[in-house]
Amino acid sequence: MKPRAGWMSLATQTRPPSVAPARGESAPPPPAPAASAPGAPPVAEAPDAISVRDFSLFYGAHPALKHIGFDVPAHSVTAIIGPSGCGKSTLLRSFNRMNDLIAGVRTEGEVRVAGLDVRSADVVELRRRVGMVFQRPNPFPKSIFDNVAFGLRLLGIRDRAELEARVEQSLLRAALWNEVRDRLNRSALQLSGGQQQRLCIARCLAVEPEVILMDEPASALDPTATARIEELVLDLKRAYTIVVVTHNMQQAARISDRTAFLLDGELIEIDETPRLFTSPSRKLTEDYITGRFG
Amino acid sequence: MTSSAPAIGRPLARADVRARAGLADPAYRALLTLFAVGVFAVLALIVWECARGAAPSLAAFGWRFLVSADWDPVAEKFGALPYLYGTLVTSAMAMLLAVPPCIGAAVFLAELAPRGFGAVASFLVELLASITSIVFGVWGLFVLAPWLRVVIEPWLIAHLGFLPLFRGFPFGLGFLNAGIVLAIMIAPTIVSISREILLATSRTLREASLALGATRAESLAVTLDAARPGILGAMILALGRALGETMAVTMVIGNTNRISASLLGSGATMASVIANEFTEATSKLHLAALIELALVLFAVTVVLNAAARLLVRWTTGGRRDVAGAA
Ligand SMILES: Nc1ncnc2c1ncn2[C@@H]1O[C@H](COP(=O)(O)OP(=O)(O)O)[C@@H](O)[C@H]1O
Ligand SMILES: [Mg+2]
Numbered sequence: 001m002k003p004r005a006g007w008m009s010l011a012t013q014t015r016p017p018s019v020a021p022a023r024g025e026s027a028p029p030p031p032a033p034a035a036s037a038p039g040a041p042p043v044a045e046a047p048d049a050i051s052v053r054d055f056s057l058f059y060g061a062h063p064a065l066k067h068i069g070f071d072v073p074a075h076s077v078t079a080i081i082g083p084s085g086c087g088k089s090t091l092l093r094s095f096n097r098m099n100d101l102i103a104g105v106r107t108e109g110e111v112r113v114a115g116l117d118v119r120s121a122d123v124v125e126l127r128r129r130v131g132m133v134f135q136r137p138n139p140f141p142k143s144i145f146d147n148v149a150f151g152l153r154l155l156g157i158r159d160r161a162e163l164e165a166r167v168e169q170s171l172l173r174a175a176l177w178n179e180v181r182d183r184l185n186r187s188a189l190q191l192s193g194g195q196q197q198r199l200c201i202a203r204c205l206a207v208e209p210e211v212i213l214m215d216e217p218a219s220a221l222d223p224t225a226t227a228r229i230e231e232l233v234l235d236l237k238r239a240y241t242i243v244v245v246t247h248n249m250q251q252a253a254r255i256s257d258r259t260a261f262l263l264d265g266e267l268i269e270i271d272e273t274p275r276l277f278t279s280p281s282r283k284l285t286e287d288y289i290t291g292r293f294g
Numbered sequence: 295m296t297s298s299a300p301a302i303g304r305p306l307a308r309a310d311v312r313a314r315a316g317l318a319d320p321a322y323r324a325l326l327t328l329f330a331v332g333v334f335a336v337l338a339l340i341v342w343e344c345a346r347g348a349a350p351s352l353a354a355f356g357w358r359f360l361v362s363a364d365w366d367p368v369a370e371k372f373g374a375l376p377y378l379y380g381t382l383v384t385s386a387m388a389m390l391l392a393v394p395p396c397i398g399a400a401v402f403l404a405e406l407a408p409r410g411f412g413a414v415a416s417f418l419v420e421l422l423a424s425i426t427s428i429v430f431g432v433w434g435l436f437v438l439a440p441w442l443r444v445v446i447e448p449w450l451i452a453h454l455g456f457l458p459l460f461r462g463f464p465f466g467l468g469f470l471n472a473g474i475v476l477a478i479m480i481a482p483t484i485v486s487i488s489r490e491i492l493l494a495t496s497r498t499l500r501e502a503s504l505a506l507g508a509t510r511a512e513s514l515a516v517t518l519d520a521a522r523p524g525i526l527g528a529m530i531l532a533l534g535r536a537l538g539e540t541m542a543v544t545m546v547i548g549n550t551n552r553i554s555a556s557l558l559g560s561g562a563t564m565a566s567v568i569a570n571e572f573t574e575a576t577s578k579l580h581l582a583a584l585i586e587l588a589l590v591l592f593a594v595t596v597v598l599n600a601a602a603r604l605l606v607r608w609t610t611g612g613r614r615d616v617a618g619a620a
Contacts, residue, residue, distance in 0.1 A: 128507035138498040141520045151506040
């Protein structure tokens, strides 16, 4: 990661001309060969969507992540759990270099996401392939349609028919279409919190990312809206690789294939979710999931 | 909680609490209502007093007051057109000169400048706002005027003299000087409020757009779009100050009652005429005409404010979602 590299200059952040997606209405990326067999360690032929190697991150002198290493297989949901302040958001934001926005961030080690070396990749290209959903729904103060079309317009798509088709498809995938189909031109800010969050998911799906990062996507929502987001995550993992930060262990257990437990900037344990919750191999993990601290 | 509780001797008196709330709530409500009504009352009183004071002039000139260019205290003929013109021209010029660079500065301070620098620069800009207007007047008179007379105005006449706007003689005092002084005076308002609005708007939206693969410039466009109502609000405040500024303008505008098409010409604004003539207005009609000027100035401010608010409404489709001073 290059803190602030290219950030001070508008000119160096030019968009690669080649990324406009060509596919029409078919579902996104061709599925990887097969997910790893249950219980077995990830097999070599399934390419990992994310791989982290000896990765450390410092806010000034304060180490927020310490020698993290793990892989995220494609088309899976990985949950990151841990007490508040342990570095979950920092780790997630390392995957699309959102930490570049913070002055004084320094990193060591390697992160590869969607086939790109995060540190050296063009940051615009990287973020195009890696969608992000934030803790608080943050739709633009524009119409519902313009929110979803935002990323498409950035890609240079101007054709109205294509925009409409892609917007509809994204809203369908985000399970929001039926609720907003007859008010696409209304302000996105008139939607409920849960609808806004699904709109943010649709907005991110529209540009057909390979990886979707979610930072406590349901923590600002009520139980019903939360359930809908969880359903959506389970549905989306067929086509995308998802990493979701949550402080809610039940949620991690419900939606994730693998769970990583982070404590104080260190990766304590990462494993298949059922196993991590039933027979963790580290005492610290057990203490945390049984509620002894955090 | 337990039965062995200390012997207070009587149950907790809930009724007292209710009685207190029963009295406090309406009292509190009445007090706040009083304050709110007070604002309107003061406004209404100002208008009423002005209208009363201006009654002789209103009766004598009627609507001709607004369209007549005659202002002759000796002949007791009063028309406000030159001053209305002066007020609008100097304020428009101030806005034209101040708005583009100030918004640029606000964007720079909020988005591009290193954090420490942004804070220091904003502090200095706000300091500018606390300088008394007479200081700006003195500066306009003794620093800006000679410079305009010797350098700028001859150049304008030589190169842009084919435009009616820049015809005439280089006096140094007049609309141009007043416009520049006003522009500097309203700059801090525009810069500091716009910067605050941009800072408040930008964090979440910036992350949202950047995460979608927007470049820095594209992300800035989103922020600016969202901040537009607030920035317009800053401009309304600035315009209000420009319209009403008295002291500095009086010192540099030349104080003549002419309607000069050229910016190099001199003139007067409604506020400057009131300041200049109020103490020496001896006749009843003269005084009434000056008070009517105040009434007109008040009306102009209200109309422009309302227009600007409508503009905000209109450009945002009635959105009420963004932080805005509007
Ligand atoms: N912008 C920042 N500047 C300095 N320190 C930060 C910043 N953001 C987070 N931190 C620190 O990094 C650690 C991890 O924070 P974060 O990743 O937000 O934790 P989590 O998401 O698990 O609650 C915390 O100790 C926090 O104080
Ligand atoms: Mg967090």
